[in-house]
Amino acid sequence: MGLVVKKFGGTSVGTSExxxxxxxxxxxxxxxxxxxxxxxxAMSGETNRLLELAEALHPNxxxxxxxxxxxxxxxxxxxxxxxxxQQIDCPACCYTGAQVRILTDSAFSRARILDIDAxxxxxxxxxxxxxxxxxxxxxxxxxxxxxxxRGGSDTTAVALAAALEADECQIYTDVDxxxxxxxxxxxxxxxxxxxxxxxxxxxxxxxxxxxxIRAVEFAGKYGVPLRVLSSFEAGPGTLITYEEEGMEKPLxxxxxxxxxxxxxxxxxxxxxxxIAAKILGAVSEANIEVDMIIQNISQQGLxxxxxxxxxxxxxxTLDLVRENAEKLGARQVFGDDKIAKVSLVGVGMRxxxxxxxxxxxxxxxxxINIQMISTSEIKISVVxxxxxxxxxxxxxxxxxxxxxxxxxxxxxxxxxx
Ligand code: ASP
Ligand code: MG
Numbered sequence: 001m002g003l004v005v006k007k008f009g010g011t012s013v014g015t016s017e018x019x020x021x022x023x024x025x026x027x028x029x030x031x032x033x034x035x036x037x038x039x040x041x042a043m044s045g046e047t048n049r050l051l052e053l054a055e056a057l058h059p060n061x062x063x064x065x066x067x068x069x070x071x072x073x074x075x076x077x078x079x080x081x082x083x084x085x086q087q088i089d090c091p092a093c094c095y096t097g098a099q100v101r102i103l104t105d106s107a108f109s110r111a112r113i114l115d116i117d118a119x120x121x122x123x124x125x126x127x128x129x130x131x132x133x134x135x136x137x138x139x140x141x142x143x144x145x146x147x148x149x150r151g152g153s154d155t156t157a158v159a160l161a162a163a164l165e166a167d168e169c170q171i172y173t174d175v176d177x178x179x180x181x182x183x184x185x186x187x188x189x190x191x192x193x194x195x196x197x198x199x200x201x202x203x204x205x206x207x208x209x210x211x212x213i214r215a216v217e218f219a220g221k222y223g224v225p226l227r228v229l230s231s232f233e234a235g236p237g238t239l240i241t242y243e244e245e246g247m248e249k250p251l252x253x254x255x256x257x258x259x260x261x262x263x264x265x266x267x268x269x270x271x272x273x274x275i276a277a278k279i280l281g282a283v284s285e286a287n288i289e290v291d292m293i294i295q296n297i298s299q300q301g302l303x304x305x306x307x308x309x310x311x312x313x314x315x316x317t318l319d320l321v322r323e324n325a326e327k328l329g330a331r332q333v334f335g336d337d338k339i340a341k342v343s344l345v346g347v348g349m350r351x352x353x354x355x356x357x358x359x360x361x362x363x364x365x366x367x368i369n370i371q372m373i374s375t376s377e378i379k380i381s382v383v384x385x386x387x388x389x390x391x392x393x394x395x396x397x398x399x400x401x402x403x404x405x406x407x408x409x410x411x412x413x414x415x416x417x
Contacts, residue, residue, distance in 0.1 A: 002167040003035040003125070007135065007157035010044035011174045012231035013077050016084075022231065023084035025172075026130055030090055035125040037164065039135045039157040040081055042073025047150070063108030067137070067147045070109075071097070074134035074153070082132045092130040095121075097137035097145070102156065104138035104146045111138055111146035113155065113218075116163040133160060154215035162222035169219065169226050170237075171211060176230035177238035178203070178210055180402040181255040185393050188403035192253060194239045197226075199253045202345040202379050216240070243347060251355065252346035252400045255393055259340045259386060261291060262314035263372065265306040266321055268331030271298035275328070279305055282324050288313045292341075292374045292383065302331070306372060308383065311337055339371065340389040343381040344396065356380050362399035368392050 135153025229237025
């Protein structure tokens with residue numbers, strides 16, 4: 001294949017035995033002729049353990065020190081994996097983020113990568129060594145250790161792949177790819193061979209936590225071929241691609257859902273310019289993120305707003321809007337935190353009408369009431385009563401035949417024979 005960057009997450013390096021298995025996987029790839037750079041996470045549970053230690057000593061631990069602490073998790077794994085590789089006669093060397101010089105800004109706990117000096121790594125590869133790099137961390141201009149946010153090892157891997165112009169960035173994890181939806185909800189859910197980066201972004205931001213969102217954005221920006229695959233069983237995984245002209249586009253790739261939202265309605269507010277800014281401005285000033293927003297057409301000069309926020313912000317939002325409602329002369333404020341959001345995602349929606357129709361019809365066939373709707377180019381989301389979430393997702397999975405493996409294109413097959 002050439003040059004590959006392989007990233008192994010916490011569960012994949014959770015024990016000595018698993019580290020040995022990773023070493024075997026890496027060695028096999030090396031022996032097949034690849035140059036291999038490995039990025040590892042901390043052993044599973046380690047980052048949380050370190051955070052708890054910090055919080056036991058300081059209610060709001062200082063960012064600089066938190067990053068010094070958290071970065072040790074990955075430092076342990078690079079050393080252990082490199083030893084395991086050497087033990088099976090696979091030459092290897094390891095680097096922390098600072099040693100590579102993964103230069104970041106100084107935003108502790110959520111630093112962004114600015115630059116990577118890939119030359120020394122190339123030299124190691126040239127000498128026949130596997131290079132093992134600590135994920136999730138870098139160093140700022142002043143030499144302070146920084147970390148990239150939870151799940152940040154994915155981003156390290158993608159950034160290294162971009163800097164080294166790798167042929168592929170492979171993210172090994174505890175699932176064997178990206179699925180049409182959560183198999184725990186729909187047993188017929190199918191692994192996708194491919195998905196576009198745009199779809200992947202929608203799915204990850206909607207709560208399918210296979211990859212860190214930032215990693216997908218980064219991969220998209222630099223066109224890094226990205227593959228998600230299982231560290232426990234062999235298989236092709238899911239390749240994340242970039243849309244090309246004339247590419248066959250699936251209508252719907254996946255269904256995401258989210259139980260973490262709550263909705264707040266404000267009824268009978270005078271429909272005057274600036275009203276939305278007043279209601280939602282106060283919410284955003286309180287640092288509460290608003291997701292879906294609906295405003296009704298007005299009747300007799302009065303209108304209604306409904307919007308959703310994260311469940312953890314529900315009570316605060318309700319209090320805030322109630323307080324505001326009096327000033328704005330609104331008739332009523334109420335909310336509901338027993339809702340769920342279900343979204344269909346597919347780049348094929350861009351060129352096909354009727355997706356929304358099929359969606360609404362299949363939900364109504366199950367007697368499920370839709371409370372809110374929002375759409376984007378490649379996504380349709382609805383809010384429904386939480387207790388209907390599973391039923392709704394299953395109905396949609398069936399209606400869009402997501403359980404059926406698409407037939408490969410006939411033309412291509414013909415021209416190959
Ligand atoms: N160890 C870090 C975390 O748990 C980074 C990672 O695993 O990607 O978030
Ligand atoms: Mg992860």
